[in-house]
Amino acid sequence: MTITAGRVGVFGALMVAAAVVVVPVLGLAAPAQAHNYVVSSTPSEGETLTALPAEFSVTTNGPLLDLGGSVAGFAMEVRDADGRYYGDGCVTVDGATLSEAAALGAAGDYTLLWQLVSTDGHTVSGEIAFSWEPPAGFEPSASAASPAACGNAEPAPAASAPPEVRSNADLGDVLWIGGAIGGVLIAALVTFLIVTRKKKA
Ligand SMILES: [Cu+2]
Known part of the structure; x- marks a missing residue:
């Protein structure tokens, strides 16, 4: 029961941390699309x-x-x-x-x-x-x-x-945002696994 509560607590904290990181990433990306x-x-x-x-x-x-x-x-x-x-x-x-x-x-x-x-x-x-x-x-x-x-x-x-430059740039923005979110999620997962192993040890 204690271990379960601990895991939920760590996971919850990680999700909050991920959200805190993701929000500024999206905020920074927005001006790049501001035609x-x-x-x-x-x-x-x-x-x-x-x-x-x-x-x-x-x-x-x-x-x-x-x-x-x-x-x-x-x-x-x-x-x-x-x-x-x-x-x-x-x-x-x-x-x-x-x-x-x-x-x-x-x-x-x-x-x-x-x-x-x-x-x-x-x-x-x-x-x-x-x-x-x-x-x-x-x-x-x-x-x-x-x-x-x-x-x-x-x-x-x-x-x-057709505005060729615009379509290319928008695709680049999407890929960049996708990459940033993916990176944050991978970092959160790795951190979660490390924390979990330390608890077990
Ligand atoms: Cu633009």
Whole structure:
């Protein structure tokens, strides 16, 4: 009875110790997965614009990656229901906001595609559907069959391209967390066996 109670007590203590170790491990791992996420945009999802804003923009929860003035990895594309593109493809990165001078054609449904680089270096992308009801006298902008590249020889990265970096990094995070938990459990088991043997001896 005494031995049993002792074992339960030791095992209980080990489980508490394991929990105490595991919780900080998970807490430390969380920031590694903290990609920037969108908190506001112009236009917003599902919005019907009735006047052309000065610029289209996407604002995230934190600063975007500062690449020393380069906007490589950042892109915005505006596409109509017929698959035609508008705008010059020139984007500006300022703090938490990615923006582009606004340009639209005739009335209809549009999609704003965006791609940005989080502070942690991961690429995040998405799209915002909106409608356009231009005011009387609006002059539609010219459109193109493919996204403009801001006059650069280097074409802008397609906003719809799968973010390869993100998926790899997330898999790495999962493996790292799994490894850390496994290590803690093995350490707890080894300690339990050592304590048990000492009790028997
Ligand atoms: Cu990330």
